[in-house]
Amino acid sequence: xxxxxxxxxxxxxxxxxxxxxxxxxxxxxxxxxxxxxxxxxxxxxxxxxxxxxxxxxxxxxxxxxxxxxxxxxxxxxxxxxxxxxxxxxxxxxxxxxxxxxxxxxxxxxxxxxxxxxxxxxxxxxxxxxxxxxxxxx
Numbered sequence: 001x002x003x004x005x006x007x008x009x010x011x012x013x014x015x016x017x018x019x020x021x022x023x024x025x026x027x028x029x030x031x032x033x034x035x036x037x038x039x040x041x042x043x044x045x046x047x048x049x050x051x052x053x054x055x056x057x058x059x060x061x062x063x064x065x066x067x068x069x070x071x072x073x074x075x076x077x078x079x080x081x082x083x084x085x086x087x088x089x090x091x092x093x094x095x096x097x098x099x100x101x102x103x104x105x106x107x108x109x110x111x112x113x114x115x116x117x118x119x120x121x122x123x124x125x126x127x128x129x130x131x132x133x134x135x136x137x
Contacts, residue, residue, distance in 0.1 A: 018053025
């Protein structure tokens, strides 16, 4: 089970790397458009990064379910953790919609909005880590 935990953590880290970086691409895209810069490459980067992080997400979820089956479902902390993992999945698919918008050459908000949205997965991650490590209840 320790090997499984190791791989789960590795794939979660890889997924989070993408989750943390993709909104920065959104920021550069909208600010580049506003400055009349070429942003097509950013749309390509976003699409490729989203594909990579989706693969990492699927493996992270798969190994997480495997761990859940191995260790069981006990304690209130796991309910909170799973809620925040679901919220992270919602954020992941929100990013997908933004990537699709980029492919059409537009994003509907400004750089400040995407900067703030870039902070949301950090908050979710902090709560998930506290639940997993501290297990407060």
